[in-house]
Amino acid sequence: MKIIQSLASQIEIGDITLSSFANVIDLYSKANIIIIVDENTHDYCLEFLMTNFSALANAEIILLPEGEENKVMEVCFQVWETFTEFNFSRKDLIINLGGGIVTDMGGFIASIFKRGMNFIHIPTSLLGMVDASIGGKNGVDLAGFKNQLGVFNNPSHIFIDVSFLHTLPEREFYNGYAEMLKHGLIADAKLWKDLIVVKSDVELMDEKLIYRTIKVKLDIVKADPKEQNVRMKLNFGHTIGHALESHFLSSTPIAHGHAVALGICAEAYLSLKKKKITQEEYKEIEAVIVRNFPMIQLTDEEIKDVLEIMKNDKKNNGSAINFVLLDKIGEAVININLKQKEIGEALFHLNVLGSALN
Numbered sequence: 001m002k003i004i005q006s007l008a009s010q011i012e013i014g015d016i017t018l019s020s021f022a023n024v025i026d027l028y029s030k031a032n033i034i035i036i037v038d039e040n041t042h043d044y045c046l047e048f049l050m051t052n053f054s055a056l057a058n059a060e061i062i063l064l065p066e067g068e069e070n071k072v073m074e075v076c077f078q079v080w081e082t083f084t085e086f087n088f089s090r091k092d093l094i095i096n097l098g099g100g101i102v103t104d105m106g107g108f109i110a111s112i113f114k115r116g117m118n119f120i121h122i123p124t125s126l127l128g129m130v131d132a133s134i135g136g137k138n139g140v141d142l143a144g145f146k147n148q149l150g151v152f153n154n155p156s157h158i159f160i161d162v163s164f165l166h167t168l169p170e171r172e173f174y175n176g177y178a179e180m181l182k183h184g185l186i187a188d189a190k191l192w193k194d195l196i197v198v199k200s201d202v203e204l205m206d207e208k209l210i211y212r213t214i215k216v217k218l219d220i221v222k223a224d225p226k227e228q229n230v231r232m233k234l235n236f237g238h239t240i241g242h243a244l245e246s247h248f249l250s251s252t253p254i255a256h257g258h259a260v261a262l263g264i265c266a267e268a269y270l271s272l273k274k275k276k277i278t279q280e281e282y283k284e285i286e287a288v289i290v291r292n293f294p295m296i297q298l299t300d301e302e303i304k305d306v307l308e309i310m311k312n313d314k315k316n317n318g319s320a321i322n323f324v325l326l327d328k329i330g331e332a333v334i335n336i337n338l339k340q341k342e343i344g345e346a347l348f349h350l351n352v353l354g355s356a357l358n
Helices: 021-026 039-044 047-050 075-087 100-115 126-132 160-166 168-186 190-195 207-223 231-237 238-249 254-273 279-292 301-309 340-357
Strands: 001-006 009-013 033-036 060-064 094-100 118-123 137-142 146-150 157-161 319-326 332-339
Touching: 009 190, 009 207, 021 118, 033 047, 033 100, 033 137, 033 332, 039 047, 039 060, 039 094, 039 160, 060 100, 060 207, 060 301, 060 340, 075 100, 075 137, 094 100, 100 118, 100 137, 100 146, 118 160, 126 160, 126 168, 126 207, 126 231, 146 168, 146 238, 146 319, 168 190, 168 207, 168 254, 168 279, 168 332, 190 207, 207 231, 231 238, 231 254, 231 301, 231 332, 238 301, 238 319, 238 340, 254 301, 254 319, 254 340
Parallel strands: 009 157, 033 060, 033 094, 094 118, 118 157
Antiparallel strands: 001 009, 137 146, 319 332
16 A cells, blocks of 8 residues: 655555545544445446445435536536535535546535535546546536636545556546656656556556656646646646547547547647657657547648637636647646647647548
8 A cells, every 4th residue: 555645635545445545434424425426436436435335324425427518517506506405514525436527526516615525536547546636626617618617625535446447448548548648758758668668458557657657746736736837747738638628529529538648749749840859759759649549630620619729728828828848758848838820730730640540
């Protein structure tokens, strides 16, 4: 069992039945315990938790609808109304059992209700374990734009048990894989090298690899908890990635990790064009993304729409579109303002890659 103390959270990596989880929920023996799940974790993870921890026998279960399109305030209001009907208080405990959407929304719901309830995360997806549950960001989407509403607030505990990953379909591992690759690219070249030779979902379930990925994020977050400076590095791949995710939300949604992977490829291309990385470095990154993620093609009108969406990115400063680019594999630089023409060329490059594979 690995235990990490970071900011306000205690993170435990290992078998949850051997962790301090039982002791934590015992502290709430005279309070209400609420478990927030989505349809998948309700069906595949909840029974395991309830069976192994008798103190959860009377827990209230809140079921969130699945999918990014439901990560919205309307669903939060429904949950808060339920909390009010059940007379839940600030001294009660929320357990967020699920992937990135559940931890994002559950943390936001807990942080807002009665100015803040106690909550913990039990991430059940690779994306949740290596990224979404770590760092205290909680939020929801607004008007089709990613994470426009949110707060910084850390759970008291995060319990990471890789056995939950056995419930995932193989494609879900690639959501987390994209974020792991990003962590290597921005801060740990050795991690990048170790990740790009991974050949299966089983290898991605390695606790040591997950710990190393988490450690990259924790070190950055510890240095800049409220994203005023170096924490912005974690947004590499996300400026274009979030815009693509938002664009496809109204037609054929693509997974967050898929969008981030495309964003990594496009923003690495921009890093090349700005002469920050070498042709060899870019080709290595491109090869990894093309090998592991489906490429896309965008019409001219769709490229215009993606560029419009980017204007609402949280990282922007005035009218400038703000990017994180790579200085080399293992190092990133923040606050790079790019012109729409440059970004359009990167999106067109994704089209070229997509065409080459068809």
